[in-house]
Amino acid sequence: MKRKILIIHDSMNAGGAERVLATLLSNLDAERFDVTLLLLYKEGVFLKSLPSHIEVLGLSESSSTFKERLVNHFYRIRNRIRRHRASKLLGGREFDVTVSFMEGPAAKLHQQFMHVSPVNLSWVHTDVKNGRWYDFWFKEDEERRFYQKLDRIAFVSKSACDAFKSVYKTDAQTTVIYNPVDVEKIRCNAEVPVENNDSRFTIVNVGRCVYQKNQGRLLEVARILKSRGLDFRILILGNGPLEAKLKQTAAALDVAGHVEFMGYVGNPYPVMKTGDVFCMTSDVEGFGMVVAESLALSVPVVTTPVSGVTEMLARGGGIVTSFSAEEIADTLELLMMHRDRLEKLKQEAQTSVAQFDLQKVMADVSRFLS
Numbered sequence: 001m002k003r004k005i006l007i008i009h010d011s012m013n014a015g016g017a018e019r020v021l022a023t024l025l026s027n028l029d030a031e032r033f034d035v036t037l038l039l040l041y042k043e044g045v046f047l048k049s050l051p052s053h054i055e056v057l058g059l060s061e062s063s064s065t066f067k068e069r070l071v072n073h074f075y076r077i078r079n080r081i082r083r084h085r086a087s088k089l090l091g092g093r094e095f096d097v098t099v100s101f102m103e104g105p106a107a108k109l110h111q112q113f114m115h116v117s118p119v120n121l122s123w124v125h126t127d128v129k130n131g132r133w134y135d136f137w138f139k140e141d142e143e144r145r146f147y148q149k150l151d152r153i154a155f156v157s158k159s160a161c162d163a164f165k166s167v168y169k170t171d172a173q174t175t176v177i178y179n180p181v182d183v184e185k186i187r188c189n190a191e192v193p194v195e196n197n198d199s200r201f202t203i204v205n206v207g208r209c210v211y212q213k214n215q216g217r218l219l220e221v222a223r224i225l226k227s228r229g230l231d232f233r234i235l236i237l238g239n240g241p242l243e244a245k246l247k248q249t250a251a252a253l254d255v256a257g258h259v260e261f262m263g264y265v266g267n268p269y270p271v272m273k274t275g276d277v278f279c280m281t282s283d284v285e286g287f288g289m290v291v292a293e294s295l296a297l298s299v300p301v302v303t304t305p306v307s308g309v310t311e312m313l314a315r316g317g318g319i320v321t322s323f324s325a326e327e328i329a330d331t332l333e334l335l336m337m338h339r340d341r342l343e344k345l346k347q348e349a350q351t352s353v354a355q356f357d358l359q360k361v362m363a364d365v366s367r368f369l370s
Contacts, residue, residue, distance in 0.1 A: 002034040006095040008106045012044030016289035020179045022046040027362050121152045125286035127307035129163035156287035157308030179287050180361035183296045190269035201232040201336050204275035206268050206290045209240030217281040222255040224329040239264045273297045282306050295353040300345035316348025
C-alpha cells in the first residue's frame with residue numbers, strides 16, 4: 001500500500017528550496033508514495049514542473065503584489081491559517097506522514113496539521129544559529145515546542161544540523177540529506193547556445209536579490225578589482241526587492257560597466273557554464289544549491305564561509321574565503337593570474353559533485369519518509 005505523504009511549503013516561486021522540492025517530487029517513487037502538496041500560496045514557476053500525479057492544494061491562489069506580501073504577509077497568513085482548519089482544507093483526510101519542507105511559514109502551518117498523521121517530520125534548510133529570517137512567525141518559545149513534538153528532522157548539511165542542536169533541545173531523530181543535483185539534466189540544459197562575445201574573465205552569481213545573498217558585497221569586490229586594473233565582468237542572475245538598489249549601488253561605485261544584471265533566468269545553466277568562476281557572497285545559507293550546480297558544470301567556486309560550503313567543497317572544486325570583500329577580490333585575482341590553479345579546481349569539481357548524486361539522495365529521502 002502506498003504511503004500517504006502531506007508536504008507543506010510556502011509556494012513554488014523561484015528559489016533554491018523550491019527547485020529542490022520540485023526535483024524531489026519529480027523523482028520520488030510514485031509506486032511507494034502518494035503525495036499531497038499543501039502551499040500557503042498556490043503559485044510559482046516550479047508548479048508547472050511538478051508531476052501530474054502530485055495533488056496541489058493552496059490557502060491562496062496568489063500572494064498578490066510583492067509590497068502587499070512584504071507588509072501584510074504575516075498577518076494575512078496567520079489569519080488565513082486560523083480560518084482554514086485541517087478538517088476544512090483537507091476534507092477530513094488523514095496521512096501517514098506530514099512534512100514541513102522549510103522553517104518559518106511552512107512550520108507555522110504544520111502546527112495546525114500535526115493531528116492528520118501519526119508521524120510528523122521537518123526539513124531544515126537554514127543555519128538557525130546565524131540565519132533566523134523567520135522569527136516573527138513564532139511567539140516566544142513556540143518554535144522550540146513545535147520541534148520538540150517532531151519524530152524526525154532532516155538537515156541539508158551537517159553544519160546546519162550542528163547549529164540546530166546548539167539552539168534547540170529535541171528528542172527527534174536527526175539526519176543529513178544533501179540537496180540532490182541532477183547532473184545529467186543540468187549539463188543537458190547547459191547546452192542551450194548563448195551569445196558570448198565577451199573575452200573578459202567572467203564571474204557569475206545566481207540568487208535572489210535579497211539581504212541574505214548580499215550581492216552588495218560582490219559589487220564592492222568589483223570596485224576593488226577595477227581599482228587594480230583587472231579585466232573582468234560580473235553576471236548577476238536573479239531578481240528581487242533589492243535589484244533596483246543594487247543597480248544604483250553599481251552606478252555609485254562606478255562598476256556598472258563591469259556588472260550586468262540579467263534578472264530572473266528560467267534556465268541559468270548556459271550562462272553559468274560560460275563563467276570562469278562562480279562567486280557566492282551570501283551572509284547566510286543552509287545549503288548553497290548553486291554551489292553544487294556550479295560543480296556539476298565544472299565551474300570553480302569562490303564563496304563566503306556560510307553554512308554547508310566547507311563540507312560541500314571538502315573534495316575540492318572551490319575556495320572558501322572570509323566575508324571580507326578584500327579577501328574575495330584577492331582570491332579572484334589569484335585565479336585570474338594563475339589559470340593552472342583554475343584548471344585544477346575545474347577537475348576537482350567533477351569529483352566533488354558526486355556526493356550530491358540524485359539517485360543516492362533519493363534513496364536517503366525514501367528512507368526518511370518511510
